[in-house]
Amino acid sequence: NAGVTQTPKFQVLKTGQSMTLQCAQDMNHNSMYWYRQDPGMGLRLIYYSASEGTTDKGEVPNGYNVSRLNKREFSLRLESAAPSQTSVYFCASSGLPGGLNSRNEQFFGPGTRLTVL
Amino acid sequence: GQSLEQPSEVTAVEGAIVQINCTYQTSGFYGLSWYQQHDGGAPTFLSYNALDGLEETGRFSSFLSRSDSYGYLLLQELQMKDSASYFCAVRDSNYQLIWGAGTKLIIKP
Numbered sequence: 001n002a003g004v005t006q007t008p009k010f011q012v013l014k015t016g017q018s019m020t021l022q023c024a025q026d027m028n029h030n031s032m033y034w035y036r037q038d039p040g041m042g043l044r045l046i047y048y049s050a051s052e053g054t055t056d057k058g059e060v061p062n063g064y065n066v067s068r069l070n071k072r073e074f075s076l077r078l079e080s081a082a083p084s085q086t087s088v089y090f091c092a093s094s095g096l097p098g099g100l101n102s103r104n105e106q107f108f109g110p111g112t113r114l115t116v117l
Numbered sequence: 118g119q120s121l122e123q124p125s126e127v128t129a130v131e132g133a134i135v136q137i138n139c140t141y142q143t144s145g146f147y148g149l150s151w152y153q154q155h156d157g158g159a160p161t162f163l164s165y166n167a168l169d170g171l172e173e174t175g176r177f178s179s180f181l182s183r184s185d186s187y188g189y190l191l192l193q194e195l196q197m198k199d200s201a202s203y204f205c206a207v208r209d210s211n212y213q214l215i216w217g218a219g220t221k222l223i224i225k226p
Contacts, residue, residue, distance in 0.1 A: 031212070040125075042204055042216035043160070050212075058213070090159060103150070103165035104208060110159055 002026055004109035006091050012115045013081045021076040021112050023091030031094045032074035033058075033106065034066060036087040043090065049074055081116045088113050119143045121217035123205055128223045129195055137190045137203050137220045145210030149181050149188045154219070155201045163190070163203075192222070200224045 004025045013019060025032065030051045035043040045058030049068040063085060065077045074093075078085060092106040121141045129135040139149065148167040152160040166172055166181035166188060178191040192199055202221050206214040 033213075040218070042121075042206075042218045043214075044216070045213060048213065103148070103162070104212060105150075105162040105165070106160075106214065108159035108161070 004091055004093055004107050006089075006109035006112050008112060009110065010113050012117065013078075014117050015082060017081050018077065018079050019081065020078075021089055021091075021114075022073070023075065023109060024073045025091075025093040025107070026072065027093060027095070027107065028071070029093035029095050029107070030071070032068065033092040033094075034064070034074070034076045035090045035092065036060065036085075037090060037111075038087050046076065046089075081114075083116045086114060086116045119207075119209075119215050121205055121207060121215060123203075123217040123220045125218065126221045126223065128225065131195055131197060131224055131226050133195050134191065134193050135195060135222065137192075137205075137222070139188045139190075139205035139217055141186050141188075141205070141207050141215075141217075143207045143209055143215055146183065146186075146207055147210065147212070148208040149179070150206045150208065150214065151177075151179055151190045152204045152206060153201050154204065160204060195224050197224055197226070 007022045033048045034046040047066040049055045052071045067075045089112045091109040094106045123139045150165045151163040154160045164179040171180045176193045181188045202219040204219045205217045
C-alpha cells in the first residue's frame with residue numbers, strides 16, 4: 001500500500017503559468033482533500049470531495065479548481081499562478097465519516113512544494 | 118468566526134513531560150484531533166477526543182473539556198524524536214477539520 005501519493009514533489013512556476021497537482025490514494029477512501037500550508041501556519045482547506053463525483057469549496061478556494069477523476073484520484077489545478085500561491089500543498093484522504101466516536105483520521109501525502117516567481 | 122488557539126512554541130527537556138493546550142471557538146464541534154508534523158514531513162494522526170475526558174495512547178495522552186472549549190495533548194518521557202510541530206484540529210458539522218496554527222516543540226538534551 002502506497003497510501004496517498006502526490007506529484008510533483010517540487011515545482012517552480014512563473015506568474016501566470018498553469019499547472020495541475022496530482023493526488024492518488026489506494027486505501028479505498030471516499031473523501032479527499034486539498035490543503036495549503038504556509039510557513040508557521042496550520043493547514044487551510046482549499047477544496048474537498050466527500051465522495052466520488054462531488055467537490056466543494058473549502059476556506060481558500062480562489063485561484064484553484066479541482067477534479068475528482070475517480071474514487072482514487074483528486075487533482076488540483078492552478079489556472080494562472082500568482083506569488084501568493086507559493087506554499088506547500090498537501091492532499092489527504094479519509095474513510096466514511098462515521099459517528100461521533102469515529103476518529104475520521106485523515107491520511108496525508110508527502111506534499112508538493114510550489115514556488116511562484 | 119472559527120478559531121483555534123495554541124502556543125506557538127514550547128520547550129522541554131528530554132525525559133520530561135510537556136502539555137500543549139488548545140482552545141477553540143467554532144460554529145460546530147464534533148471532536149478534537151491532534152496531529153504531529155516533523156519538519157519537511159506530512160501531518161500524521163495522533164489522537165481524537167469526541168467526549169470529555171482523557172484518552173491515552175502509549176506516551177501520548179489527550180484531554181477534552183467541551184464545556185470549556187479546551188483540550189490538551191500530554192507527552193510523557195520526551196524523546197528527541199518528539200521534536201516536531203503539533204496541531205490541534207476541530208471536526209466540524211461537515212466532517213471537515215479546522216486547524217490551529219501549530220505548536221513547535223523543542224526538546225533539549
